[in-house]
Amino acid sequence: MTDEFIQPLLGWYDENKRILPWRDQHNAYYTWVSEIMLQQTRVEAVKPYFERFIRELPDIPALAACPQEKLLKLWEGLGYYSRVRNMQLAAQEMVEKYNGKLPENFSLLISLKGIGSYTAGAIASIAYGIPVPAVDGNVFRVVTRMTEDSEDITKPAFRKKTEKALQEIIPVDRPGDFNQAMMELGAVVCVPNGQPKCLICPVRDYCLAGLHGTMEKYPVKAPKKPRVIEERTVLVIQDGNCTAIRKRPSKGLLAGLYELPNTEGYLSREEALDYVKDLGTEPLYIEELPDAKHIFSHIEWRMKAYLIRVSSLEQTHAPGILFADKKESERNYAIPSAFGAYAKYMKEEIQ
Template sequence: MIHERKEVCMGDLANDMLLWYDKNHRDLPWRHSKNPYTIWISEIMLQQTRVEAVKGYYARFLERLPDVQALAEVKEQELMKLWQGLGYYNRARNLKKAAQMIMTQYDGVFPDTYEELLKLPGIGEYTAGAIASIAFGQSVPAVDGNVYRIYTRLMAQKDDIMQNAVRKAIRNEIAAMLPEKRAGDFNQAWMDLGADICIPNGKPLCEKCPIAKSCKMAGKEEVLAYPVKKKKKTRKIEEKTIFLLEYQGKYLLQKRPDKGLLAGLWEFPSQEGKLSLEEVEKQLHAMHAKAETIDMLGSAKHIFSHIEWHMLGYRICFDTIEQDFLEDFTAVTKEQIETEYSIPSAFAAYLSYIGSK
């Protein structure tokens, strides 16, 4: 049952959230310590990625790179392999850049203030606020999508949260609500409330919400209209043909350019457009590459933030290949793909055919 809504002071609202958090907070592995390094790793991984998906990556990452020095020294190819499947690979590159900066400019000691954390590559206002408040007890907010969603419903605020001025105003309001000694718990209460109660997809569980009595939208059908966001631009669709090329028991990979989408990562060779079997055979003939078998692997789709790849795959096993053709690729074994070479999840539909017949 939804309580009758009335005006309450922000201090009461913060207290209600903390009481709820104390009894209902999620048991997450990165909450077992106040170590700023492990909190940082978790926060970067959690950007654009579900909690359940992150847990396994988090454990494997810390087993191999347990501290700032290990991260600063890791080779990029190994780092990309550890990150494989999480996507948004610049997050991993910025982690390493920031670790190197901590080693050289902070003598290996993790910065302990919001202001210093903001200077590190890949750390914005939210992440700096999360680390500063949770690891160091600094009284700063950590405002992410959960907070925007809950706050706009709480206040029935119809302003477009994609506008910087609106975001700044909400951040200032949350900062004014921060309890003096429990900023980290308060910030995490917003996270858990957004994950379990005022959820991003679907109807919120207002009857279980600890701040429903203060919420102007609690129990109302219109609650799903909040937060107000300007519609995103329609994604650009790109058609591609993906080639799984096998020669003498090895697979041919190529590296993407150092800039742009999936920069610097390994991939299966591809070509723009969806080629028919006849078109593939003509291209192979022109390159003097003799195929033993050509199998169509079917269609797949991968969605990036602004682009969709609509793909058609072929597995081609070669009898003979001109040496000039081979020079454009790196030949690797199935085991090397599994342990060394990071292939983005965009190619996951075709990665599963490695080693199969």
């Protein structure tokens, strides 16, 4: 891979880069938080989460000391909650070892919990000007199209090869801008799942796929294993003031988050009413809610649900059941997006 495309790329980036709340701040903490949030989440969706997170936790010591309930609530809606748990563990290590700052060293960065080679490269290059590549999915797409490389990009060997190739050409005077320009190009021009915008691409003269019309063949990925389908029944159990929720186990899927009571398999109306009676309360009304589904990395939940009014949740004797009113649920309890189709009923005025 030659370096001839770098100047056109950087010139395009200087004129066209998006204005983002974490960009050009020269703040390693901002770079770190934004890069972790951007994993699995679109840029536009991340903006309000980033601004709220920074407002509440403006630096690494604040993140390290944040109560976990508040931390998970701040992350609510972004999904993959292990990311923010790992961030807190890394922040605590930085408070202990590095005076509450991200170390200015690629090897030390990559040793921190939850920081892989991409995130370490982004922090090192963008915040500290260290000439190391940051290779994400956007960069893979740009590189494979430019070089017509048909290797499987999911293989670790391909990442190492790509990082090595970029390491040899990354401009030492603008490593952060180069990495961001490559990512920006992949995000807004050399786009996935559709026709790339080759006519406005600043590096089209250096792109083999563009010259040969083979853009849609790249990148190459091995097919994913089919997801495991799980059927579940979700119960929105309410009295005049509160909705029943419970905390999930500390390990496993959605660990430590709050959820609406749910069971494996599909319950009939009668079985759902029996479930509520077993909690020790008296059902007064039942309504079937629309079906919903939620896709995790390797699992897909297909859910049916019931809204059940009860005489009083205070009679409930089931262990682990909490009673959250509208204000409490919005302020204190992180309900994962897996239950988003039904958590909205918690926010409505209970009649």
